[in-house]
Amino acid sequence: MTAVPGGVPGASLEAVPEVREVEVADGVVALVNGDGGAGQSNSVLLLGEPVTVVDTMLLPEMAAAIPAALERRGRRAGLVVNTHIHTDHIGGNLLFDDAPIVAHPRTVAGMRRMIGERGLPALLAKVMPGFATRLADWDSVAAEPVPPDGIERALPSGAKVLEFTDTHSAADLAVWLPAQKVLVSGDLCFAGVTPLAVHGRVGRWRAALDRLIALEPAAVVPGHGGPAGPGVLHDLADYFDRVLAAARLAHAEDLPAETVWAQFDPGPAAGWLEPERTLVNIQVALAETTGKPFEGVHRVRQGQHPPHSH
Template sequence: MNAVPAGTATRREAEVADDVVVVVNGDGGAGLSNSVLLLGNPTTVIDTMLLPDMAADIVTALTRRGRAAELVVNTHIHTDHIGGNRLFDGVPVVAHPRTASGMRRMIGEPGLPALLAKVMPDFAERLADWDSVPADPLPPVDIERALPAGTRVLEFTDAHSAADLALWLPASRVLVAGDLCFAGVTPLAVHGRVSRWRAALDRLIALGPDVVVPGHGSPAGIGALRELADYFDRVLAAAHLAHTEQLTAQAVWARFDAGPAAGWLEPGRTLVNIQVALAEIAGKPFEGEHRVQQDQDPSHSR
């Protein structure tokens, strides 16, 4: 039996409602994000994965249905959601103004490929020349007008990233959550604030979705949002304990009870999330990114 090369993932299509197709990217671990196809008018692609060869499966899914992309929306700035933008030449690509501005600064930075290779080692060789096309800035209200009728756009800032968009389809009760939801995968709050992400989850839960499409992991129900909220409650409690007892993030992480999140992929991210939450509680200046060290105990590694 041949071994599967590192960084290889099986992408599959899941039709979660009429005219809503998810291209699920592997197990949702580091570098493996989902894309969503809205087959209304206009035909819309939500996020384009990390690499063009991944995004080729998005094009294949559209072609199989006799469709071509007419609009691309990037939910946020992270490279694993924007790397396939260049496959949609001639198609409008839009994002929140904060996201678009950050993309213009980020894309082409000389040190970016090396940083990406460190964060996503399974794809290190394929990230040596990583590049993308920045989105055009468009306010959320205008993105909503451009999307298929009945789609609502929800805006969140400094939660998972500087700016995140979620799409709510009330007719089918489908929530396209982007990276505001991870399902079966430990989230990463290094570019946001844990407390604001936790509050964002309350807004999403209040919608009462039947289907939640996460940025990473398989489509799920509202339980995925509730489990993520529980996880962040535990992270915030650990950070408060560290602050009150003057303990290190590593000390509280060593005895962290993940509850329903036990067994999720990428468990070492919990240390980072505790460090970010602790920085918030300590009142350290927030500039959109907390630079923290991941000194991981092998017992907490994936």
């Protein structure tokens, strides 16, 4: 495991998290960004042909660790895959103008609407206040739309692309490496960090986890947090089962989401980062239960705090 400085000279004052290299399997390197909290997402290097970068972090200063890691190995990126639309996975696209950047067509349609929106940097600063100054002029480039089977054909030999819609986001891709039994999950899996379903559907995400668990991976590289064994998928499934149960209780007894959140037992999720996201997840699940659209925000309202763990 190697520590890689993620910053660049002259950057603004907020600290860029340390990026750690983790050799997950032969030809698979995870670049683990900080502790995986808000704005700190991972990238993965697949060192076959073409050399493939999966996700590019939030900021070019963070993503600078990607070409640096490749250069030390005498390699260059030949392909970039964005697993989904969220800014903390596409912000380093700007560094890869000499490699094709591809993503699911639904992801790209959203990217094209999102990138360049006048109010986006201010919104990002509210969602990820730890990087507010750096996000003042956040920008990226959109990927090219390629169907999942086309992305699979472009990946190194043997890699499989798994497609999920309306789970964590409108469209999420995972990369499965059956020879190494490694799952590169994107944000379909978080490790030690509370997930966020504000742009997806809790029920569909929970079902997607069953599909990932059935692969029986030896190692999982999550979108946030360090690489882990297959238990990380089971823990996340357990967490979502609890969220769905809380939403059913709120619906059955006509309780506000805040009430069931106050008595929520996180089980194995106790101690995960960003625990306030559980309220948002319960609200999303409750909207699914009632059939009403969820119109929420990424974070709980100012002054609200998650309950104590049971």
